[in-house]
Amino acid sequence: MVSNNPVDSILLHLKLVLNNLRQCHFDVSLFDELEFKRNSLFLKIFLLCARNWSNNHHMLLESNDDHKKLDLSSFLSSIEDSVNKIGRAMESLCRRSETSLQSMISSSVDSSRRDVYASLQRVASKLWQNKKYFKQEIIKVHITLSDHNISLQSSCCLIRGDELVDIIDSILQNLQLCILKDGRFFGHMVKRYNVLLAQIEALEDKLTFLKSFIGFAKLFCVEGCELEHLLTHIQVVVLIAARLSYIFLFCKDDKEVYDPKMLGELLQKINHVVLQVYEACISVLTVSKSSASLQTMKMDKLILRDFNDSLIGSLWQLLLCNTIFMVSVKGQMKILYEGLRFFRSILRKPQKQMDELDGRFVTVLIGAAIVICSLYVVNNVNEVDVNDSVVRDSPDCCAMLVNINNDIKLIEAQITGSSMM
Known part of the structure; x- marks a missing residue:
């Protein structure tokens, strides 16, 4: 299904065009696909940010050409028009490449493929020119929004x-x-x-x-x-x-x-x-965590898996950071890391017992997230003021870690025990 976002549609059609040319045994190795994607995503990020925040802020920018004020809404429309033109060109190229693929037995195939590839290079060049032309103003918008x-x-x-x-x-x-x-x-x-x-x-x-x-x-x-x-x-x-x-x-x-x-x-x-x-x-x-429906609600395994994976990454960053956690806290953090890795394995290959554990499982996952967020807060506080923040906050974090790790062990024992029966 083609996305409503014009840049997503451009990237989808790029993938289809290149795949069709490759299936026609046409060499596309010299085409800079990564650069095409970078330029497209640069424009997409700007369009998303400008659309969402320009409605709330009347922004005027200095123009590089004549030092006059540039209205953001007009500037946004110009970029959208350019992106839409590229989108239409890519959609046309996609149809032409499909025709070439379906007509491989025709004597005109070689010429057709060369024409498609040449047109693709022209679109890529136009995209690069748009990025270069709009670049400075786009940068100014990002600076203004972030500042x-x-x-x-x-x-x-x-x-x-x-x-x-x-x-x-x-x-x-x-x-x-x-x-x-x-x-x-x-x-x-x-x-x-x-x-x-x-x-x-x-x-x-x-x-x-x-x-x-x-x-x-x-x-x-x-x-x-x-x-x-x-x-x-x-x-x-x-x-x-x-x-x-x-x-x-x-x-x-x-x-x-x-x-x-x-x-x-x-x-x-x-x-x-x-x-x-x-x-x-x-x-x-x-x-x-205090939601009354937590124990009965059906969970989305994909969302749980992604969230668990992000907790693993966040906890790993904490283990690598320069903060001097107490030895007991660091030890419990490592145990939690292994526990979340176990959760990852059962979320990627859901067991029948998971249906019965949904509420408990999510409760433990929420608890783990609270602990990790708390450790991040402690870590950031320590970077500002190292005095006694480690000593003051670590005992609470350690107790929370111990409780969560015990809960994970109970779930692990229930799942592994049931699977062996």
């Missing part, structure tokens, strides 16, 4: 969780396209590759957790001030992450875009807001 994140923290600017998930997905896709094992993407910055890779992966972990948490909260139909407070902070993280994604995207060929000091400040800014996010998550989780 005004404090004023955005109000209910009048709040967007729905589904829309936030769509933006997070696009940012994650873009970050993935920036990661190559040999570091070639970063060009002249290859010496900084390990640092950039660590920064990208840390950002990915945060965004993945937020994405899965939104889905998890929806299971319990959490509403009211708790959810509103959470989404308010998440959208600030998303705006800063969108800005970071274009920095990572352009740093290989635009030295002016990459400013190590600014990058560090933005990452620190995200860490500060994420601290507020984790505190809001604890409130949402507490409400969910």
Whole structure:
């Protein structure tokens, strides 16, 4: 099914065109598919952010051409028109490539395939030109939105969780396209590759957790001030992450875009807001845990699996961080890590007993999430003030960890015991 988003449709048609050409035995190895995807996702992220927040903020930008004010709504319309033209061209190319595939026995096939490939290269060139032409103004919009994140923290600017998930997905896709094992993407910055890779992966972990948490909260139909407070902070993280994604995207060929000091400040800014996010998550989780329907409601295994996976990633980051947790706390964290890995195995291959354990299983998962969020809060506090925060908070965290680990052991014993009978 073709997505309503024009960029998603472009990427889908790109995949179909390339597959059809390959099935016609046409060599497409010289086509830069990754660059096409990067340029497309850059425009998609901008369109999603601008659509969702421009309605709440009347924005005027300085134009590079004539130093006049540029109205965001007009600028947005120009980009949408360009993207729609590319979308129509890709849809036409898809039909032409299907015709070539169906007519392989015809003598005109070679010419037809060459024409399709040449047209695809022209579309890719047009996409690159659009990115280059709109780039500076798009960057200004991202900067303006992220710099005004404090004023955005109000209910009048709040967007729905589904829309936030769509933006997070696009940012994650873009970050993935920036990661190559040999570091070639970063060009002249290859010496900084390990640092950039660590920064990208840390950002990915945060965004993945937020994405899965939104889905998890929806299971319990959490509403009211708790959810509103959470989404308010998440959208600030998303705006800063969108800005970071274009920095990572352009740093290989635009030295002016990459400013190590600014990058560090933005990452620190995200860490500060994420601290507020984790505190809001604890409130949402507490409400969910007290839900009267928790023991009887049917759970979505896919959402549970994604949420559990994100908890594993978050806990692993905590185990790697520089915070000096008490030995007892660190030991219980490692036990919890293995327990969540066990949960992963049974969620990927659901057992019959899981139907009976739904309520208990989710209760334990919520408890694990509360502990991990609490540990993140402690970790961030410690980075600001190392004095006695470890000693003050660790005993509570340790007790919570012990209780959760005991609950996981009971579930593990019940599942493994039942499967052996």
